[in-house]
Amino acid sequence: MALEKSLADAGHxxxxxxxxxxVYEAPVRLWHWVTALCIVTLSITGYLIGVPLPTMPGExxxxxxxxxIRFAHFSAGYVxxxxxxxxxxxxxxxxxxxxxxFLVPIHKKAWWHELIHELRWYLFLEKTPKKxxxxxxxxxxxxxxxxxxxxxxxxxxxFALYGEGTGQGSWADRLFGWVIPLFGQSLDVHSWHRxxxxxxxxxxxxxxxxxxxxxxMSRQSLISTMVGGWRMFKDDKPD
Ligand code: HEM
Ligand code: HEM
Numbered sequence: 439m440a441l442e443k444s445l446a447d448a449g450h451x452x453x454x455x456x457x458x459x460x461v462y463e464a465p466v467r468l469w470h471w472v473t474a475l476c477i478v479t480l481s482i483t484g485y486l487i488g489v490p491l492p493t494m495p496g497e498x499x500x501x502x503x504x505x506x507i508r509f510a511h512f513s514a515g516y517v518x519x520x521x522x523x524x525x526x527x528x529x530x531x532x533x534x535x536x537x538x539x540f541l542v543p544i545h546k547k548a549w550w551h552e553l554i555h556e557l558r559w560y561l562f563l564e565k566t567p568k569k570x571x572x573x574x575x576x577x578x579x580x581x582x583x584x585x586x587x588x589x590x591x592x593x594x595x596x597f598a599l600y601g602e603g604t605g606q607g608s609w610a611d612r613l614f615g616w617v618i619p620l621f622g623q624s625l626d627v628h629s630w631h632r633x634x635x636x637x638x639x640x641x642x643x644x645x646x647x648x649x650x651x652x653x654x655m656s657r658q659s660l661i662s663t664m665v666g667g668w669r670m671f672k673d674d675k676p677d
Pocket of ligand 2: 585664
């Protein structure tokens, strides 16, 4: 009250209240941005592995461009896969918002209602947004079914292809070698791995658009929440 009075005395007649809730812990935030960087690196280098640059001039032994591109791809691949394992570990030891990514409550009727509401809000068919402390139902569904499943698929197929390079008996071959005959042959795994990239990139494009849109339109913070951990609710309390 004292603050409001002193603000009013100072001539600020438009004072707005905000409620803040701590949502995403540091490991979740760190994982998010490291993973985003990995996906960008993997998509650019992966695209170039599939559609290589024109031949370099001079002796083959003078150039190592594709080698560097593949090295960047494999390094980012390791970081992505190990990060995902770390994120699964954090779902067990972190706060309950850390589990939302993996536990989608499809058995709850209210969750489906909110999902439809969110879809309508995104399509400009609802006038007021709902507020959520953690993920909204539609975001949660996309994050799990497209990103988590997609990243697991890319790690399994990626390490199966990697095992072809490291050779028979290497850890990648022993753990993931079975994937290649399952798909048919190496080229089939390449094609599915490539298609998987577009599955994930489809998520990323919609995700980034909605994160920015919601930050502006839904009267609650989003991007800064993934940076600092706190969700700010403008005007009123979360429902
Ligand atoms: C979301 C993550 C990933 C994306 C978007 C991605 C993308 C791609 C793409 C587009 C290709 C080219 C496929 C082709 O047309 O032949 C490729 C190849 C490959 N990727 Fe990935 N990848 C990802 C994750 C991984 C992971 C985790 C590994 C594990 C180390 C990996 C290992 C490989 C290997 C070994 C190749 C074949 C390289 C070659 O034949 O020279 N990828 N990736
Ligand atoms: C390749 C890029 C990206 C990927 C793969 C990605 C993936 C994800 C995933 C999996 C989550 C769930 C986090 C969790 O529960 O642990 C998430 C949340 C989030 N991401 Fe991204 N992200 C990417 C880029 C971005 C960018 C560029 C922004 C900002 C413009 C952003 C903003 C957010 C926000 C605000 C949340 C939290 C949403 C909420 O509270 O419901 N992301 N992202």
